[in-house]
Amino acid sequence: MTATVNYDDVEVGTELPPANFPVQRVNLVRYAGASGDFNVIHWNQRVATSVGLPDVIAHGMLTMAEVGRVVTDWTGDPGSVLEYGVRFTKPVVVPDDGTGATIEVTAVVGAKLDDRRVRVDLTASSAGDRVLSMARAVVQLA
């Protein structure tokens, strides 16, 4: 494991570079194929609205993956992520309007732990709603 961020260089409150991730229907189709999650609410508007959703929604796991990238891009080593957990509080609604949705991510060091590990606290929003809560990663730094 070879994180490029040194534990001694970060403090509680250190901000990670934020990022925005666009999501369109094609991304959901692609993620469905790669992950094997073909739940119809991620590609079929008729079924999505019939079960009470506003429209087709993104896979929670796609959102989680995008959000986690803020951490792996920061450390330089994806294997530095020892724990990663989220709660999905609101769906990322992906309309078929040529624009889709955007997931906006911020991250900050929430705690310094033992063994040169830190806890990173993440936020993710789409269309003004917080789509995750308790989004946290435990990361091994150098």
Next chain:
Amino acid sequence: MALDQSYIGRSYPPSEPYEVGREKIREFADAIGDPNPAYRDPHAAQALGYDDVIAPPTFAIVLSARVGAQVVFDPELGLDYSRVVHGEQRFVHSRPVRAGDRLVGVLTVDNIRAAAGNDILSTRVEIGTEAGEPVATAYSTLVARGPDGDSSPGKES
């Protein structure tokens, strides 16, 4: 519709081995839009100290969802998958998944409950190599939204 509570605590036999391929990792990384070379180039992964390309931290869902399907799609449980949204997900890694791994998963039903008109299923899949080396544990909570259920599943938990 209430889920069958008798599933709580149930454990399933280890799954058939899943062999992690380089191209599957690349396909997954492409699907999440992540260009990280550690997911594609063995030399880049070796520079980080790994024997072969590694998978993104959430890749374990590919295996854990397959293994979890044993209960999720068990008609006796009574889960309506078209009403299912993801409530919570957590991964604890002993090490990253890497190409060439032959992984097995052991599924346990941690909890089944009802809240705010929704049915909530919590499972755990312990993932390790065929040889018994622990790799990761995936904790998943799925929410089947009831007809009058709250559409924001994570809110009440």
